[in-house]
Amino acid sequence: MAIDLLYFSWVREAIGTGSETLDPPEGLARVTDLIDWLSTRSEGHARALADRGRLRAAVDQIFVGLDAPLGHPREVAIFPPVTGG
Protein backbone atom coordinates (compact mmCIF):
# COMPACT_ATOMS: atom_id res chain seq x y z
CA MET A 1 0.00 0.00 0.00
CA ALA A 2 1.42 3.40 -0.98
CA ILE A 3 2.50 5.78 1.80
CA ASP A 4 3.08 9.52 1.49
CA LEU A 5 6.46 10.26 3.07
CA LEU A 6 7.15 13.80 4.25
CA TYR A 7 10.59 15.13 5.24
CA PHE A 8 11.44 18.39 6.97
CA SER A 9 14.47 20.55 7.79
CA TRP A 10 17.88 18.90 7.19
CA VAL A 11 16.25 15.51 6.64
CA ARG A 12 14.47 17.03 3.63
CA GLU A 13 17.69 18.65 2.40
CA ALA A 14 19.75 15.45 2.68
CA ILE A 15 17.11 13.34 0.92
CA GLY A 16 16.67 16.02 -1.73
CA THR A 17 12.87 16.21 -1.64
CA GLY A 18 10.17 17.21 0.84
CA SER A 19 7.79 14.42 -0.12
CA GLU A 20 7.53 11.19 -2.05
CA THR A 21 4.94 8.46 -2.40
CA LEU A 22 6.36 4.97 -2.01
CA ASP A 23 5.08 1.43 -1.80
CA PRO A 24 7.10 -0.26 0.95
CA PRO A 25 7.20 -4.04 1.30
CA GLU A 26 4.65 -5.79 3.53
CA GLY A 27 5.64 -6.71 7.05
CA LEU A 28 7.32 -3.51 8.26
CA ALA A 29 6.18 -3.69 11.88
CA ARG A 30 7.55 -0.48 13.33
CA VAL A 31 8.40 3.05 12.24
CA THR A 32 12.06 2.18 12.63
CA ASP A 33 11.64 -0.72 10.15
CA LEU A 34 10.24 1.72 7.59
CA ILE A 35 13.26 3.99 8.20
CA ASP A 36 15.61 1.00 7.69
CA TRP A 37 13.95 0.33 4.34
CA LEU A 38 13.99 4.02 3.32
CA SER A 39 17.73 4.16 4.13
CA THR A 40 18.43 1.70 1.30
CA ARG A 41 16.81 3.89 -1.36
CA SER A 42 19.64 6.35 -2.01
CA GLU A 43 22.83 7.80 -0.55
CA GLY A 44 20.85 10.86 0.49
CA HIS A 45 18.28 8.73 2.32
CA ALA A 46 21.07 6.79 4.05
CA ARG A 47 22.81 9.98 5.14
CA ALA A 48 19.61 11.70 6.33
CA LEU A 49 18.41 8.69 8.31
CA ALA A 50 21.71 7.40 9.76
CA ASP A 51 21.57 9.01 13.21
CA ARG A 52 18.33 7.69 14.74
CA GLY A 53 18.88 9.67 17.94
CA ARG A 54 18.34 12.87 15.97
CA LEU A 55 15.14 11.71 14.23
CA ARG A 56 11.49 12.15 15.20
CA ALA A 57 8.42 10.85 13.38
CA ALA A 58 4.69 11.34 12.98
CA VAL A 59 2.31 8.68 11.67
CA ASP A 60 -0.81 10.19 10.12
CA GLN A 61 0.17 13.44 11.86
CA ILE A 62 0.37 11.83 15.33
CA PHE A 63 3.83 12.22 16.91
CA VAL A 64 5.24 8.82 17.87
CA GLY A 65 8.48 7.20 19.01
CA LEU A 66 10.53 5.39 16.36
CA ASP A 67 9.68 2.04 17.96
CA ALA A 68 5.92 2.67 17.61
CA PRO A 69 3.91 0.23 15.49
CA LEU A 70 3.68 1.38 11.88
CA GLY A 71 0.23 -0.01 11.10
CA HIS A 72 -1.13 0.94 7.68
CA PRO A 73 -0.68 4.70 7.54
CA ARG A 74 -1.51 7.08 4.72
CA GLU A 75 1.23 9.53 5.73
CA VAL A 76 4.50 9.28 7.64
CA ALA A 77 6.68 12.31 8.39
CA ILE A 78 10.35 12.10 9.43
CA PHE A 79 12.16 15.12 10.83
CA PRO A 80 14.68 16.42 13.41
CA PRO A 81 13.65 17.60 16.90
CA VAL A 82 11.53 20.74 16.60
CA THR A 83 12.94 24.24 17.20
CA GLY A 84 10.05 26.71 16.99
CA GLY A 85 9.01 29.57 19.25
Added chain:
Amino acid sequence: MIRVLVQYESIDQATEFAGIMAAGVGGIATFAGVVRADDGVTTLELEHYPGATESALRTLAEEAARRWGLAAASVVHRVGVMQPGELVVFVGTAAAHRGAALEACAFLIDRLKTEAPFWKRETRGDEARWVEPRDGDTRAAARWDRS
Protein backbone atom coordinates in the same frame (compact mmCIF):
# COMPACT_ATOMS: atom_id res chain seq x y z
CA MET B 1 -12.03 32.09 22.51
CA ILE B 2 -9.16 30.07 21.08
CA ARG B 3 -7.17 31.51 18.21
CA VAL B 4 -4.41 29.55 16.48
CA LEU B 5 -2.70 30.88 13.40
CA VAL B 6 0.39 30.01 11.34
CA GLN B 7 1.16 32.79 8.89
CA TYR B 8 3.77 34.15 6.48
CA GLU B 9 2.68 37.75 7.08
CA SER B 10 4.09 39.93 9.87
CA ILE B 11 2.38 39.56 13.23
CA ASP B 12 0.38 42.66 14.16
CA GLN B 13 0.75 42.77 17.93
CA ALA B 14 -1.90 45.48 18.37
CA THR B 15 -4.53 43.38 16.60
CA GLU B 16 -3.53 40.25 18.52
CA PHE B 17 -3.59 42.08 21.85
CA ALA B 18 -7.01 43.55 21.09
CA GLY B 19 -8.32 40.06 20.34
CA ILE B 20 -7.29 38.84 23.81
CA MET B 21 -8.53 42.06 25.45
CA ALA B 22 -11.97 41.45 23.92
CA ALA B 23 -12.46 38.51 26.29
CA GLY B 24 -13.39 41.21 28.82
CA VAL B 25 -11.68 39.69 31.86
CA GLY B 26 -9.32 41.12 34.44
CA GLY B 27 -5.98 39.48 33.65
CA ILE B 28 -4.09 39.37 30.39
CA ALA B 29 -0.60 37.96 29.84
CA THR B 30 1.33 38.01 26.58
CA PHE B 31 4.63 36.68 25.31
CA ALA B 32 6.24 37.93 22.13
CA GLY B 33 9.26 36.15 20.63
CA VAL B 34 11.54 38.38 18.55
CA VAL B 35 14.25 37.40 16.04
CA ARG B 36 17.58 38.09 17.76
CA ALA B 37 20.30 40.04 15.98
CA ASP B 38 22.89 39.96 18.75
CA ASP B 39 24.88 36.98 17.45
CA GLY B 40 25.23 38.04 13.83
CA VAL B 41 22.04 36.49 12.45
CA THR B 42 21.02 38.26 9.24
CA THR B 43 17.85 36.26 8.47
CA LEU B 44 15.82 33.56 10.17
CA GLU B 45 13.74 31.10 8.19
CA LEU B 46 11.02 28.92 9.68
CA GLU B 47 9.71 25.72 8.14
CA HIS B 48 6.68 23.84 9.49
CA TYR B 49 4.48 20.78 8.96
CA PRO B 50 1.23 22.20 7.57
CA GLY B 51 -1.83 20.71 9.22
CA ALA B 52 0.10 19.00 12.03
CA THR B 53 1.38 22.37 13.26
CA GLU B 54 -2.07 23.89 13.58
CA SER B 55 -3.36 20.73 15.36
CA ALA B 56 -0.45 20.80 17.81
CA LEU B 57 -1.00 24.48 18.63
CA ARG B 58 -4.76 23.98 19.01
CA THR B 59 -4.25 21.00 21.33
CA LEU B 60 -1.89 23.09 23.51
CA ALA B 61 -4.25 26.08 23.57
CA GLU B 62 -7.20 23.88 24.52
CA GLU B 63 -5.17 22.22 27.27
CA ALA B 64 -4.15 25.64 28.64
CA ALA B 65 -7.74 26.91 28.50
CA ARG B 66 -8.97 23.85 30.41
CA ARG B 67 -6.17 23.75 32.97
CA TRP B 68 -6.23 27.47 33.87
CA GLY B 69 -9.89 28.27 33.09
CA LEU B 70 -8.94 30.83 30.44
CA ALA B 71 -11.46 33.16 28.82
CA ALA B 72 -9.17 33.44 25.77
CA ALA B 73 -5.95 31.94 24.43
CA SER B 74 -4.16 33.01 21.29
CA VAL B 75 -1.08 31.52 19.59
CA VAL B 76 0.12 33.15 16.38
CA HIS B 77 3.34 31.82 14.84
CA ARG B 78 5.12 33.14 11.81
CA VAL B 79 6.80 30.98 9.13
CA GLY B 80 8.97 31.85 6.13
CA VAL B 81 11.84 34.32 6.05
CA MET B 82 12.15 37.07 8.66
CA GLN B 83 14.63 39.68 9.81
CA PRO B 84 16.10 40.51 13.23
CA GLY B 85 13.68 42.60 15.26
CA GLU B 86 10.57 40.99 13.75
CA LEU B 87 8.07 38.98 15.78
CA VAL B 88 8.27 35.20 15.39
CA VAL B 89 5.54 34.27 17.83
CA PHE B 90 2.79 35.88 19.88
CA VAL B 91 1.11 34.12 22.80
CA GLY B 92 -1.75 35.76 24.68
CA THR B 93 -3.92 34.49 27.52
CA ALA B 94 -6.87 36.02 29.35
CA ALA B 95 -8.20 34.91 32.74
CA ALA B 96 -10.06 36.38 35.68
CA HIS B 97 -6.80 36.84 37.62
CA ARG B 98 -3.11 37.33 36.82
CA GLY B 99 -1.81 34.04 38.21
CA ALA B 100 -3.74 31.90 35.75
CA ALA B 101 -3.00 34.19 32.80
CA LEU B 102 0.75 34.32 33.52
CA GLU B 103 1.14 30.57 34.14
CA ALA B 104 -0.90 29.62 31.08
CA CYS B 105 1.14 31.98 28.92
CA ALA B 106 4.43 30.44 30.12
CA PHE B 107 3.02 26.93 29.63
CA LEU B 108 2.05 27.73 26.03
CA ILE B 109 5.41 29.10 24.92
CA ASP B 110 7.40 26.42 26.81
CA ARG B 111 5.42 23.54 25.34
CA LEU B 112 5.17 25.07 21.87
CA LYS B 113 8.96 25.01 21.67
CA THR B 114 9.15 21.25 22.16
CA GLU B 115 5.83 20.04 20.67
CA ALA B 116 4.90 22.15 17.64
CA PRO B 117 6.57 21.05 14.38
CA PHE B 118 8.57 24.14 13.44
CA TRP B 119 12.23 24.18 12.37
CA LYS B 120 14.47 27.27 12.38
CA ARG B 121 17.32 27.97 10.01
CA GLU B 122 19.62 30.88 10.75
CA THR B 123 21.63 32.70 8.12
CA ARG B 124 24.76 34.67 8.98
CA GLY B 125 26.04 36.31 5.82
CA ASP B 126 26.60 33.44 3.34
CA GLU B 127 26.35 30.69 5.93
CA ALA B 128 23.08 28.97 6.86
CA ARG B 129 22.57 26.37 9.57
CA TRP B 130 19.62 24.56 11.16
CA VAL B 131 19.12 25.48 14.80
CA GLU B 132 19.73 22.64 17.26
CA PRO B 133 17.23 22.03 20.08
CA ARG B 134 18.41 23.23 23.50
CA ASP B 135 18.32 21.11 26.68
CA GLY B 136 17.01 24.14 28.53
CA ASP B 137 13.91 24.15 26.33
CA THR B 138 13.21 20.50 27.15
CA ARG B 139 13.56 21.22 30.87
CA ALA B 140 11.31 24.28 30.60
CA ALA B 141 8.61 22.21 28.88
CA ALA B 142 8.94 19.35 31.39
CA ARG B 143 8.15 21.59 34.36
CA TRP B 144 4.52 21.61 33.20
CA ASP B 145 4.22 17.80 33.24
CA ARG B 146 1.70 16.47 35.70
CA SER B 147 2.81 13.48 37.70
